[in-house]
Amino acid sequence: MYSCYLAPCPDLVEKRNAMEKLIVKNSRGLSGTVLIPGDKSISHRSLMLGSLSSGKTIIGNFLQSKDCLSTIDSFSKMGIRIVNKGSKVTVFGRGLHGLRAPKTILNANNSGTTTRLMLGILAGQPFTSRITGDKSLCRRPMQRVTGPLREMGAVIFGKGGGNYTPLTVTGGNLEGISFKSKVASAQVKSALLLAGLYAQGQTCVSEPVKSRDHTERMLKYFGVKLKIKGNTVCIRSGQKLKGRRIEVPGDTSSAAFFIVAGLIVPDSKLVLKNVGINPTRTGILEALLRMGAKIRIVNKRNIKFEPVADLIVQTSSLKGAVIGGKIIPRLIDEIPVLAVAAARAKGKTVFKDAGELRVKESDRIKTICTELAKFGVRTKESKNGFVVYGNSKPRGAKSISYGDHRIAMAMAVLALVSKGTSEIKDTACIDTSFPEFFGLFRKIQGRQTG
Numbered sequence: 120m121y122s123c124y125l126a127p128c129p130d131l132v133e134k135r136n137a138m139e140k141l142i143v144k145n146s147r148g149l150s151g152t153v154l155i156p157g158d159k160s161i162s163h164r165s166l167m168l169g170s171l172s173s174g175k176t177i178i179g180n181f182l183q184s185k186d187c188l189s190t191i192d193s194f195s196k197m198g199i200r201i202v203n204k205g206s207k208v209t210v211f212g213r214g215l216h217g218l219r220a221p222k223t224i225l226n227a228n229n230s231g232t233t234t235r236l237m238l239g240i241l242a243g244q245p246f247t248s249r250i251t252g253d254k255s256l257c258r259r260p261m262q263r264v265t266g267p268l269r270e271m272g273a274v275i276f277g278k279g280g281g282n283y284t285p286l287t288v289t290g291g292n293l294e295g296i297s298f299k300s301k302v303a304s305a306q307v308k309s310a311l312l313l314a315g316l317y318a319q320g321q322t323c324v325s326e327p328v329k330s331r332d333h334t335e336r337m338l339k340y341f342g343v344k345l346k347i348k349g350n351t352v353c354i355r356s357g358q359k360l361k362g363r364r365i366e367v368p369g370d371t372s373s374a375a376f377f378i379v380a381g382l383i384v385p386d387s388k389l390v391l392k393n394v395g396i397n398p399t400r401t402g403i404l405e406a407l408l409r410m411g412a413k414i415r416i417v418n419k420r421n422i423k424f425e426p427v428a429d430l431i432v433q434t435s436s437l438k439g440a441v442i443g444g445k446i447i448p449r450l451i452d453e454i455p456v457l458a459v460a461a462a463r464a465k466g467k468t469v470f471k472d473a474g475e476l477r478v479k480e481s482d483r484i485k486t487i488c489t490e491l492a493k494f495g496v497r498t499k500e501s502k503n504g505f506v507v508y509g510n511s512k513p514r515g516a517k518s519i520s521y522g523d524h525r526i527a528m529a530m531a532v533l534a535l536v537s538k539g540t541s542e543i544k545d546t547a548c549i550d551t552s553f554p555e556f557f558g559l560f561r562k563i564q565g566r567q568t569g
């Protein structure tokens with residue numbers, strides 16, 4: 120499915136459908152205003168909590184991406200009526216105990232968030248269900264969620280001792296646990312909090328560094344009480360959720376591609392509207408500001424339980440930085456495009472403590488380094504990170520996405536500052552998180568010099 124967010128762009132659509140290839144020329148002078156589409160993490164969660172609530176949940180600015188459609192499909196298979204009209208979605212919740220056993224296998228396709236959060240919910244159900252996904256998802260580790268869910272009492276079978284999809288879950292009769300996660304993962308935290316809604320007593324999750332907190336904010340908004348102390352969140356079972364109205368803020372991770380494009384393409388100025396600035400997601404802004412980026416954050420406001428703002432981005436001279444430690448979970452999804460910013464920065468940029476990148480939609484440490492090299496950007500890979508040697512003059516390249524949406528979009532941004540014309544192959548995956556990308560990318564395009 121392809122859709123342009125603001126302006127129709129049939130020529131680009133045709134090109135892309137025929138070859139799933141994006142042709143990008145060296146450019147100058149990006150300009151315009153971009154309304155950033157809805158946040159993926161928040162869109163998933165609003166469907167999930169809406170389904171478990173009593174009454175209607177109306178979601179505005181819902182992200183119509185493939186990943187979020189997989190979540191709609193899964194809950195529909197469990198008897199939830201979901202009406203999806205444009206950017207407005209209505210979920211007719213059936214309460215905490217209203218899900219029905221699905222008649223067929225649930226398919227999360229490429230979506231790790233659908234899978235891991237859903238596993239938490241399925242663990243609480245008194246029925247057996249099966250969940251699977253595409254080739255990339257079937258390679259991603261699930262033990263980090265299935266391990267503690269088993270400790271709570273769920274019976275889970277699957278490949279690799281329950282580490283890989285397809286997984287079969289027989290839920291019910293859960294008991295609360297206190298779990299110390301080794302990884303800072305919002306998906307682990309959220310899965311256990313959702314299972315905790317069904318578990319006897321209290322369920323607590325601690326993480327080494329605080330990950331995105333959309334689940335906690337939204338649970339509270341739906342009427343659930345949580346105890347939050349430092350990096351530990353506790354939930355008690357037996358709490359009821361009540362359907363609400365939600366307005367999804369623009370996705371910080373989608374905005375990142377346009378932020379970096381505006382910073383590195385000469386003579387550019389972009390206004391990005393409605394960008395989520397939840398502090399657990401704004402590592403990208405902090406890292407870029409440290410690198411010398413000219414980004415103004417204006418019109419700060421709250422949309423219900425999440426903060427948003429507009430961003431004004433201007434071409435900047437960037438300098439290299441060290442990016443590691445506590446900031447990593449707050450910018451983990453933005454590292455591919457941050458690496459592109461680093462390629463144009465003066466000096467080297469070191470990414471460390473980012474081993475999680477190896478288990479994303481692709482092994483991003485490998486795919487980032489391999490693709491940057493094709494553009495003539497020097498990198499050095501290590502176990503948990505990589506170094507980008509900046510200030511290079513990238514040359515146009517034939518790049519591939521490895522089926523990873525964020526690699527495809529990051530390389531499209533790099534192509535804007537690379538000499539000549541570049542080709543990004545296998546770009547259909549962009550629809551998993553940002554179907555509007557192509558239309559918006561075209562809309563801001565300035566003078567092409569390639």
Ligand code: S3P
Nearest residue numbers: 160232303304305306307451452
């Ligand atoms: C997400 C959490 C992060 C992030 C992913 C979305 C979420 O994953 O990378 O794209 O919505 O909870 P981890 O929890 O594996 O870090």
